[in-house]
Amino acid sequence: MRSIQTSLFSLCLCLFSSFNPSAFADTNKTALFKEASQALNAANAAQANILAPKGYALGSEHYQKAEVLYAKQKQKERITKELTRATDALKLAAKNAELARLTFAATLKARNDAKGVDSQRLAGDLWQDGEESLLYAATKLEDGNLKRAKSKATDAEKQYRAAELSAIQSSYLDEARKLIKQARKEKVDRHAPKTLLNAETLLADAEKELAENRYDVDYPRSLAKQARYEAKHSLYLAEMVKQLDRGKLTTEEFLLDIEKPLINIATALDMVASFDQGFDVVATSLVQNIESLRADAYELGERKKELSQLESDISTLEKRMGIQSQRIAEQEAQKESLRQVSELFKRNEAVVMTEGRNILIRAVGLTFNPGSSHINSNNFALLQKLKQAAALYPGYSLLIEGHTDAFGGDSANLNLSFARAESVKEYLRTNIDSSTQIDAIGYGETRPIANNETKEGRARNRRIDLVLRPPL
Incomplete structure (x- = not known):
């Protein structure tokens, strides 16, 4: 009899252990919640909270219940049940949101x-009316009452337009x-009458456009912005004219x-502005230069697209040949080194760029006294950073230009x-691995x-460039 009692006790203990909530503590939450989380993200992206509020609220409620159950380490079956309900409701909400x-x-x-002109702040009551009408319309659409949904949506549209109009005003x-x-008040009409009249x-x-066509506000909004600008413009011009009249400015x-x-x-733009023939010649030259740069940028963009396609083709071929992973690893290592070098310097210290396989560090912050090659103490910090940059490329040789x-x-x-260049070379030589080859050249x-x-x-042209060259 005693052995039977012992066996029953052991069986109960085993069953209790299998249903012990603490046994669920190690369950992977990310994997468990994955499908429901994806459904929630999709519903959020579809704005289901606005366009399918009932379904979204139901799905969110089940999702929150699953969160609570997981936090309390309840049985997996209960959590899974809530997550399934959440997933189904959220997927349906996202689908209904697209219909809405x-x-x-x-x-x-x-x-x-209305949102674009800050109606929430400038016309809060009208905006809120629109929000409530839209929410009601979306609810009716979920219920299958299309007629009522459209009617209430029309009300919401009018309320949003009214909010937009009020905000613009x-x-x-x-x-x-x-x-x-x-x-x-400042009598600007005496000094800048044309601008003020404009x-x-x-x-x-x-005002006329808004009154005559209150639900098409794009054009009147543009007019209002121009009016605001011209009013400010007139105040500025009037002040300049006053200074001329008072003799404060010749x-x-x-x-x-x-x-x-x-x-x-x-x-x-690296140009010289010459005003001996007036402003128009300079302005025309600037416009031409900018247009040329824009054309160059477009051409560069096209070349980058072609290069990207070629790299993709090469990648495909290399993958077939079984050397892709090694090449990618090398490229990633090079990118990481370049990133580290770039982060060493402030913008006023150095500019880092690539020239083929070489790394060029343009030390714009490295300065010398006129006619001197002596390194001043204020350059030591930058030179120390150049040394750190070189250390990131072991085996590379250095050319100081x-x-x-x-x-x-x-x-x-x-x-x-x-x-x-020699002065910089000698400084680096005393602070860099003796096996590193360092050369200097003057151009x-x-x-x-x-x-x-x-x-x-001229200040940009007076410079020291450090070129890091990979081993042959």
Whole structure:
């Protein structure tokens, strides 16, 4: 009898262990929740919370129950049951949301337009009315009541348009009105009458368009933005004219100030802005240069596409030949090294780029006193970073290139550039593995990267380049 009791006790203990909740603690949540999580993400992407609210709420409720059960380490069967219900409900909600997107297309466009002008903040009550109407329409669509759904969606569209209109009036029109009122108060019409009149005309046109066609606000919104700009413009111009009238700014100073922005643009484009023939010649030259750069960028983009296709073809061939994985590993290692080198330097210290298989580090922050090749102490930190960069490429040789601007004699510049490259070489030599090959060369003014006719261009041309070359 005692042996039978012992056996029954052992059996009960075994059964209890098999259903022990703590035994579920190690179950992989990611794998268990995978399908339900994917369904939830798809429903969120479809905006099912707005377009299929009942189904989305049901699915979310089951998903949350599964989360709670998992946190409490309940039986897997109970969790799986809730996840299955969640998945089914969320998938149906996503499907219904896509149907609602087609059915409520006009309403959703109105909603997006209203959202684009910050109606939630500027016309909160009207926006909320639209949200409630859309939610009701979506619910009726889920119930199969298409007629009621469309009717309520039409109400929502009107409410969103009203919210958009109110927001436009609150932001664009009201601000334009305030600016024009300020301009009148400051008697801008005495100094910039044409610009102020333009602002007033644009504002009147915007108000007229909104009144006559209140549900097509794209054009009046554009007019209102222009009116706001022209009002600000008139205030600025009036102030400049006042300064001229008061003698605080001479006509010459005024014209020279106007030249400065064009000079800055020209400098960025590595051009020289010459105003001896007026502004139009400079502006035309700038436009032509920009258009040329745009064309070059487009051409480069096309070449990149071709290169990408060629690389894809090569990848396919190499894969067939069984050498793909090794090549990918090498490329990834090279990319990682290049990333690490780039992160060593601030923008005002060095620029890192590739030239074929070589790594070029343009040390823009490495400066010398005029006519000197002596390394100043303020360069030590940057030189230390150059040493760290070289250490990331073991086995590579180093070539230190010295460059100058075009000012000074050719021979003197050549000697100076070499002397500076040698100074950098000697500094690095004392701080780098003795087995590393380091060479120095001076190019003088023969390899400019910028326009030597501008101060900024000459500064860019005076540089030290460090070239890391892979072993042959």
